[in-house]
Amino acid sequence: MSHISCGPDFTTGPICHPGDTDWTDIHRKISVIVKRVEASFKEMDETHLVLSVFLKTAMKILFGSFHHNNIASEVHSPSPLSWNQNTLSNVKPFFSQVCVCVRVLQSDCVNYVKIVHHYNRTHLYACGTGAFHPTCAFVEVGHRMEDHVFRIDPSKVEDGKGKSPYDPRHNAASVLVGDELYAGVATDLMGRDFTIFRSLGKRPSIRTEQHDSRWLNEPKFIGSFWVPESENPDDDKVFFFFRETAVEAQGLGKSTYSRIGQLCRNDMGGQRSLVNKWTTFLKTRLICSVPGADGSDTYFDELRDVFLLQTRDRKNPLVYTVFSTSSSVFKGSAVCLYSMNDIRRAFLGPFAHKEGPNYQWVPFQGKVPYPRPGMCPSKTFGSFESTKGFPDDVIQFARHHPLMYNPVYPMTRRPIFVRTNVEYSFTQIAVDRVNAADGQYDVMFIGTDRGTVLKVINVPKESWNNMEELLLEELEVFSPGSVSPQQQLYVGSDTGIAQVPLHRCSVYGKACAECCLARDPYCAWDGTSCTRYLPNNKRRFRRQDVRNGDPNTLCSGDHHKHRVAERKLFGVEGSSTFLECIPKSLQARVTWTFQKHPQNPREEVRLDDRILQTDRGLLIRRVLKRDVGIYQCHAMEHGFTQTLLGITLEIVPSTSPSTSNLPSDAPVRLDPRSGGGPPMTNQKLWYRDFMQLVDHPNLSTVDQICEQVWARKNAGGEQADKTFAAQGKEAPPAGPAVRPANKKWKHLQEIRKGRNRRTHDGKPNPRAPRSAGE
Incomplete structure (x- = not known):
């Protein structure tokens, strides 16, 4: 049973202040943030799914332990969990005074959750801003839903510096791999020292070089993922996605570039240089652009979200990304798709090099030391067992050349879905791979800042290199309604979480032609209605054609005539x-x-x-x-x-x-x-x-x-x-x-409700199954 989670944005909910929540506000039309389910959630038992709901308007943390079949009946009564003064008595006076000193807005002086991970089968690991004093805690959730356990152990509350930012306005991206936390955060009160930091676990804490714009330059972290490189775990890498002010564009004005950075899990830092610093950190530019007829590209520079779609090969997931434009003149959003092979190829390419302030960035033409910077110490590609054994020239080269010259281009060199001159922008994305009658399709659920979710697929035309983008639906998320028990989309925002079915075949009408023209890989015509398509369904009479959507052929045997x-x-x-x-x-x-x-x-x-x-x-x-x-x-x-x-x-x-x-x-x-x-x-x-x-x-x-x-x-x-009155006449009766x-x-x-497959009040008008001219 597959689930896509577009769960609450774990970076925005306050969790530490007394107050109540008005759950009727959940159904307001608000900006939707689509968020993937953590990989650890997917590993949980199918009858037990922990959904964490953080409400920005509430003044305490609200966790609900819900059955995943239908949260609609239970989301109105979550179990409150107070991360209160008694729990944080040792640090409460300090961070309250700091917050008063540095902030005017009282709403900032609460604990905004920035990181939530499923640590094991019984505990969550959560970190928040702590009113400008980052704090982390282990939250006990029990083995099963029936346990009704949800509490914080005061003895396990710890300092969250390097795991959560101080300011709730700063982004944070993190991934928990084993018992180690990798986080991209701002580590100081003023938000000037940005770092990628490893904590927890048995290995020493490691961070990026401090105050060096070549490493990180005012970054906004978007996402972080662990991807295995080979069968040897020593080759595993962690990737960070962020956008930052580009050092390459200095002298041409301030420009924002989107980046992907990599580092090795087993990096232990240098022996004499880069001590407790990453020695394997590299980064390069992510390009998402539309080629122009005159050779100039239209760039979508600002990365908004990343989703990794796992394939049969764990080493090569597909990377779906959402971008927007930074221009105030041209506004638009795009979805770009990248392959791990292209990403690895860029990191194996030339390093970016600049001789001095008045020189341009060029590919490095000199000799690259061995082992090549960015390679993990393992027996797969060399004989080094630790980065502490790397030669000094390798460490010095890595310090001065963290940037690669070749960028990463999307597959097919262009976006797979674009919207320009519209009233909304893409914010986040989740993707589900669906088996249809004529092949596999990746269904994209794209959240917008208007409070809707776009349901999109790409259909090949003459070949798989020539794709047709097809907008199936535009879902109004926070509206009352029933939900089916399986195949759910979880959508969250600052004020709540909603559960939406992935497939809504009934909206496509009651005729074979309408069901066929929908071209929804979730749906097929069963002879009497448009219903959910299941590849292993024993019913033979199932009509579906996502690629062509031709009712003249597919519905030729349908003799149901409908009166106009x-x-x-x-x-x-x-x-x-x-x-x-x-x-x-x-x-x-x-x-x-x-x-x-x-x-x-x-x-x-x-x-x-x-x-x-x-x-x-x-x-x-x-x-x-x-x-x-x-x-x-x-x-x-x-x-x-x-x-x-x-x-x-x-x-x-x-x-x-x-x-x-x-x-x-x-x-x-x-x-x-x-x-x-x-x-x-x-x-x-x-x-x-x-x-x-x-x-x-x-x-x-x-x-x-x-x-x-x-x-x-x-x-x-x-x-x-x-x-x-002027004529002396009586005015006519009103x-x-x-x-x-x-x-x-x-x-x-x-x-005006955002919807592509529209339904009307009363009985819908079904389409005739054949051409009107027949």
């Missing part, structure tokens, strides 16, 4: 009306056809300044008598055409004094300025207000726009009252309230 939904709409001549039609697939191209009468041939609707097509339907800015007729909405995708909806539009003459002759349930589009009567003589069209509403996803902004519209209408009514209830506009917020 029909609606009748009334519009007022000279006013505006909107014909809504939203396809379930964002990849579908929507076209509209028109028939004056049922016996007339259909013709495509001609778009101009009066008739506009949006992604939600057809907007007729000024209704004319000739617009009466039958409109049909068609969706075309992968050569397959289906009719989604038929709308019969009837026109009410503008000279009509009332609409009492219309059916009571008929939808009518009236000029909103007229209060239900004929349109005003002012020719300014109200569609501008409508389009303004459509283009604003924020409900509060929508309310402000509505207030402006209603204010204009009220002003017009007051002016009319003054006119009647009609219904001009200002509609706010709930009248809530459908606009629902329309």
